[in-house]
Amino acid sequence: MTHLDIELQHLKAETIKMWTLVNLQLSKGKIALLKLDKDLAREVILSERRVNAYELKLDRDCENIFALFNPVAVDLRFVLAVLKINNNLERTGDIVEGIAKFVLNVDHTFDKQLLEITRAVEMYEAANNMMEHVLEAFDKEDTSIARKVFQQDELLDDINIKANKIVADYVRTHPDNIEPALYLLSIIRKLERIGDQAKNMAEEIIFYIEAKVLKHRSKVEKTKE
Amino acid sequence: MYKIESKNVDFYYGPSQALKNINIAIRSNTVTALIGPSGCGKSTYLRLFNRMNDLIDDIKISGQVMIDGEDIYGKGINVDSLRKNVGMVFQKPNPFPKTIFENVAYGLRVNGIKDKKFIEERVETSIKQVVLWDEVKDKLKKSAFELSGGQQQRLCIARALAIQPSVILMDEPTSALDPISTAKVEELIYELKAKYTIVIVTHNMQQAGRVSDRTAFFYLGELVEYDETKKLFTNPKQERTQNYITGRFG
Numbered sequence: 001m002t003h004l005d006i007e008l009q010h011l012k013a014e015t016i017k018m019w020t021l022v023n024l025q026l027s028k029g030k031i032a033l034l035k036l037d038k039d040l041a042r043e044v045i046l047s048e049r050r051v052n053a054y055e056l057k058l059d060r061d062c063e064n065i066f067a068l069f070n071p072v073a074v075d076l077r078f079v080l081a082v083l084k085i086n087n088n089l090e091r092t093g094d095i096v097e098g099i100a101k102f103v104l105n106v107d108h109t110f111d112k113q114l115l116e117i118t119r120a121v122e123m124y125e126a127a128n129n130m131m132e133h134v135l136e137a138f139d140k141e142d143t144s145i146a147r148k149v150f151q152q153d154e155l156l157d158d159i160n161i162k163a164n165k166i167v168a169d170y171v172r173t174h175p176d177n178i179e180p181a182l183y184l185l186s187i188i189r190k191l192e193r194i195g196d197q198a199k200n201m202a203e204e205i206i207f208y209i210e211a212k213v214l215k216h217r218s219k220v221e222k223t224k225e
Numbered sequence: 226m227y228k229i230e231s232k233n234v235d236f237y238y239g240p241s242q243a244l245k246n247i248n249i250a251i252r253s254n255t256v257t258a259l260i261g262p263s264g265c266g267k268s269t270y271l272r273l274f275n276r277m278n279d280l281i282d283d284i285k286i287s288g289q290v291m292i293d294g295e296d297i298y299g300k301g302i303n304v305d306s307l308r309k310n311v312g313m314v315f316q317k318p319n320p321f322p323k324t325i326f327e328n329v330a331y332g333l334r335v336n337g338i339k340d341k342k343f344i345e346e347r348v349e350t351s352i353k354q355v356v357l358w359d360e361v362k363d364k365l366k367k368s369a370f371e372l373s374g375g376q377q378q379r380l381c382i383a384r385a386l387a388i389q390p391s392v393i394l395m396d397e398p399t400s401a402l403d404p405i406s407t408a409k410v411e412e413l414i415y416e417l418k419a420k421y422t423i424v425i426v427t428h429n430m431q432q433a434g435r436v437s438d439r440t441a442f443f444y445l446g447e448l449v450e451y452d453e454t455k456k457l458f459t460n461p462k463q464e465r466t467q468n469y470i471t472g473r474f475g
Contacts (some may be wrong), residue, residue: 067434
């Protein structure tokens with residue numbers, strides 16, 4: 001194994017560590033939300049600092065590899081991909097922190113009926129799964145797993161689009177519950193953005209392994225390619 | 226304690242000063258790269274460590290060069306044993322007009338070692354250390370000139386290793402080699418640092434980045450900057466260093 005291979009392997013391992021942490025944050029955020037567990041929400045907010053520290057470290061590692069090893073071809077694409085994935089992971093961490101902050105602000109657990117009709121829990125699970133799948137794709141260097149994510153994102157988009165009307169109808173019939181309903185709508189928006197981050201990461205994995213640029217393509221094109 | 230240390234070193238070729246007040250400390254089991262434009266003094270500085278400059282007429286040195294805490298220009302220093310401890314590899318592969326085996330055995334023989342089995346073992350170990358064994362094990366009796374340039378250079382490194390130095394000096398060891406041979410020698414340098422302290426002069430800045438732990442940038446006989454390679458290549462402190470490594474020099 002060459003010196004550069006050792007450095008790249010180390011970079012991959014560090015990225016996976018950060019990714020696992022972000023996915024854990026996301027799962028904890030879900031439990032905090034459903035159980036209105038404010039202690040867990042606080043824990044998520046505190047752990048966000050660790051995500052940020054990882055981001056800085058990975059940035060520095062990529063910078064060093066560029067400066068010292070001048071990677072080319074697949075090695076170059078890998079480091080470029082990690083640099084962007086790092087950014088996506090940090091953004092995902094921020095979004096989860098935002099969800100945790102909402103949990104701190106809400107007074108009562110969310111109305112079960114509201115959760116059901118908005119399909120918020122289903123959406124959260126889908127976002128969680130997407131993040132797990134992209135991580136698996138990155139770890140196994142398997143673009144077929146990465147491609148599945150584009151399909152999964154459609155569910156998130158669908159739930160997000162319908163949420164406005166559902167929440168509007170709900171608050172008309174439940175005027176006492178306006179505030180938690182609005183919080184839930186914001187959470188749905190945030191989950192939709194997590195889906196976008198996961199999709200971007202899947203695109204980066206395909207870019208580095210297959211040298212194909214899938215950005216700004218339609219979903220049908222992405223799954224076919 | 227540092228493996229190599231130079232303190233306030235000035236060096237003159239006749240009236241012209243080639244090195245000005247150089248202070249560098251090098252730890253054991255590291256690779257240190259010396260970079261800088263031609264004529265900056267980096268090779269002169271490298272050759273101080275095994276007193277190769279002594280072979281030139283009308284030179285003058287002041288200051289101290291210490292290896293393992295001992296001033297190698299001090300009184301009572303045996304230059305032959307110094308050179309046994311500090312091996313050197315040159316720009317152009319320079320095997321002797323002898324067999325592959327005898328090239329590596331040469332240093333042992335001139336040091337009076339006669340035990341055949343011992344020599345055979347040491348030759349094999351040294352050639353294995355430079356990852357050349359599989360390529361030459363069936364033609365040890367053939368002339369070293371039959372090897373490719375890259376193989377010859379690795380053989381020269383094996384020749385240096387055979388007498389078990391603790392420091393290896395390399396003066397542009399890959400500048401005459403093709404990219405694949407260069408990559409092999411670079412990997413070798415990375416592996417050898419586990420056992421040796423290596424100082425390498427290179428014109429190739431990417432090479433300095435790839436192989437070294439610390440880098441020293443020389444210009445006009447001065448040491449402009451000496452730092453961790455990572456720092457020097459991502460955020461050099463001196464503008465002159467930045468201009469040189471980004472190719473904007475002069």
